[in-house]
Amino acid sequence: MNFQKMHGLGNDFIFLDQINPVGYDLQKLAIQLCDRNTGIGADGIVLVLPSDNADIQMRIINSDGSEPNMCGNAIRCFAKYVFEHQIITKKSFAIETLAGIIIPELTTELGKVVLVRVNMGSPGLNRKDIPMIGADGKVINEPLMINNTTYFITSMLMTVPHTMVFVDRVDATDIINIGKQIEKHSTFPKGTNVNFVEVINDQEIKVRTWERGAGNTLACGTGACASAVASILNNKTKPEVLVHLLLGDLTIEWINDTVFMTGPATDVFSGVLI
Numbered sequence: 001m002n003f004q005k006m007h008g009l010g011n012d013f014i015f016l017d018q019i020n021p022v023g024y025d026l027q028k029l030a031i032q033l034c035d036r037n038t039g040i041g042a043d044g045i046v047l048v049l050p051s052d053n054a055d056i057q058m059r060i061i062n063s064d065g066s067e068p069n070m071c072g073n074a075i076r077c078f079a080k081y082v083f084e085h086q087i088i089t090k091k092s093f094a095i096e097t098l099a100g101i102i103i104p105e106l107t108t109e110l111g112k113v114v115l116v117r118v119n120m121g122s123p124g125l126n127r128k129d130i131p132m133i134g135a136d137g138k139v140i141n142e143p144l145m146i147n148n149t150t151y152f153i154t155s156m157l158m159t160v161p162h163t164m165v166f167v168d169r170v171d172a173t174d175i176i177n178i179g180k181q182i183e184k185h186s187t188f189p190k191g192t193n194v195n196f197v198e199v200i201n202d203q204e205i206k207v208r209t210w211e212r213g214a215g216n217t218l219a220c221g222t223g224a225c226a227s228a229v230a231s232i233l234n235n236k237t238k239p240e241v242l243v244h245l246l247l248g249d250l251t252i253e254w255i256n257d258t259v260f261m262t263g264p265a266t267d268v269f270s271g272v273l274i
Helices: 026-034 072-084 175-183 221-233
Strands: 002-008 011-016 044-049 056-062 095-097 100-109 112-121 139-146 149-158 160-166 193-201 204-211 215-217 240-245 248-255 258-263 266-272
Touching (some): 002 072, 011 072, 026 044, 026 056, 044 072, 056 072, 072 095, 072 112, 072 221, 072 258, 160 175, 160 221, 175 193, 175 204, 175 215, 193 221, 221 258
Parallel strands (some): 011 044, 204 240
Antiparallel strands (some): 002 011, 002 266, 100 112, 139 149, 149 160, 193 204, 204 215, 240 248, 248 258
């Protein structure tokens, strides 16, 4: 079985387009292949599948075996993969995900994808959308107590649950320990991704993410989108935000309640599973 390793600003995936998911224990397969010592190594596997509802279907299984609804970095890699492998030849097409239909637009040079702009839909700002325990309403700059420390959080559903914490310096923040505690806090019945956001100016932010199901990641596309929306909601930035991640940048726009993400996707290597 052929595979291809790809990454979106360091968030890496193993792409498989020759697999019938019915015939595999996907949880076990993902755990084995994503192991960075005994497997290929990745944050997750991505399945390229036919769809009855869109041009093509994407499924993601995280490195811990869990299946998220969507992943912003994976969707950019997915769009590049299917176009450059001529599975889809259009520069804009519909991808079926567990979060609904996602539509990317490709910028190409000499037949290669250099940038992918993705319509990420509208953020779910109601507490029940996230989901989060408590009365209905938006969760903006709300206190959350953990081990006698109060963190002020902004939470939303950006295809998957996200919680933002604004900090003075992300590089001086204990992302792993704080992220773990917020991810599994009882107020989030399905857990949450946790993004630590440093505001540079009214057009730029720096983000580091503790990702539900994957841990400390180099980049999270949906997290970058949610962090930009949270920055706008808290009157810290304008509606177009340049998000600085460890290995590069994403441009996030919030226009008429629709979030657009633009960024790169990169091939790493290909091989054969035996």
